[in-house]
Structure formats: structure tokens, C-alpha cells
Amino acid sequence: MTENGEQPLILVADDDPDILSLVAFRLERSGYDVVTASDGEEALRLAVERTPDLAVLDVMMPKMTGYDVTRGVRSNEATRRMPVILLTARVQEADVARGFEAGADDYLKKPFSPQELRARIQAALGRR
Numbered sequence: 001m002t003e004n005g006e007q008p009l010i011l012v013a014d015d016d017p018d019i020l021s022l023v024a025f026r027l028e029r030s031g032y033d034v035v036t037a038s039d040g041e042e043a044l045r046l047a048v049e050r051t052p053d054l055a056v057l058d059v060m061m062p063k064m065t066g067y068d069v070t071r072g073v074r075s076n077e078a079t080r081r082m083p084v085i086l087l088t089a090r091v092q093e094a095d096v097a098r099g100f101e102a103g104a105d106d107y108l109k110k111p112f113s114p115q116e117l118r119a120r121i122q123a124a125l126g127r128r
Helices: 017-029 040-050 066-074 093-102 114-126
Strands: 009-013 033-037 054-058 084-088 106-109
Touching: 009 017, 009 040, 017 033, 017 114, 033 040, 040 054, 040 066, 054 066, 054 114, 066 084, 066 093, 084 093, 084 114, 093 106, 106 114
Parallel strands: 009 033, 009 054, 054 084, 084 106
Antiparallel strands: none
16 A cells, blocks of 8 residues: 555566567456556656556566666656666576666566566565
8 A cells, every 4th residue: 555545567578469468467457457568668757647656667668678677767856766667588697787777676486476566566575
């Protein structure tokens, strides 16, 4: 629950419709409100418009990468403290470092378990 008693709002962005719907479904079943985006540009717009409590972003998306969206979130006063978890199949050390340099709070490799994602979201929200 947020300070005002509402369920936390999670932004989920992924260009793969199957992953997007699976993550959104799992998070909704876990009691979160979810807003979705299928590309980076839409994700950044929704982050600024809706100011979610946390964002789960795919790294490789059309229009803007997850790295670019993270940098955009960090540069906006309203969203700069929002936790960001990056999802990606890119697991080279340099890719992980790039995610943290962009401002990500956590990095989750695909394929991932829904339980691990939920645990990382709970941990990130608990640090706010």
C-alpha cells in the first residue's frame, strides 16, 4: 500500500506482447495496479503523466531503449526517485554496467521467474 492507502502503480514496458501481458497479469494478481507500454517513448510519457511507484522496463525496445527511458526518468523532477528495474536478455557485464550507469535500481535477466520479479519489486518499493 502507498501512503494514501492505494495499491502501488507499476509501469511495465516491453515490446514483446506475450511478456508484457504475462508480467502485467502476474503483478495485477499480486495486488498491484499496472499501466503498460509497448515502446520506450510511450513508457517515458506514461512515467511522467502517471508517476508510477516503480517501473519495469525492457532494455531493447523500439523508439527508446530501457536505458534511455531510465535516463529520462532520472532527469525529471517528478520521477527521479522512482525505482527502475530493467529486464533483458543482454547479460554481458558491460550491459549490466550500462543499466546501472543509466540509473537503474535493479537488473533482471530473461528468462526470469515471476516470483523473483515480484520479490525484487517488493524490495525496491520497500527502499523508498
